[in-house]
Amino acid sequence: MSPAIKYTLGRVGLFVLVLGALSFAPLNLLVAGMIAIVVSAVASYFLLAKWRNEMNEQLVGVATRRKAEKDRLRAALAGDEDAAAQGDRAAGEKPA
Structure with a gap:
């Protein structure tokens, strides 16, 4: 289970428990x-x-991956062929 879901359910569960006691x-x-x-x-x-x-x-992991992808895309748009090839889905496929 995702840590965000566990934490959210824990918070809601604590609230319901305290509200029930009150x-x-x-x-x-x-x-x-x-x-x-x-x-x-x-x-x-x-x-x-x-x-x-x-x-x-x-x-933090998600933010790091997004920043790396954003930097790669900026480099590809600036003309860096290596950065463009890293994210190119079609680069691994050979034309028929």
């Missing part, structure tokens, strides 16, 4: 919801640190 208190639903948001955010900072770090690593 449902037994004599509070307005809006007030209970606001308290649940704050408490689940603080709890997720400590309880979901591993999943948050995994998600961060995944996002």
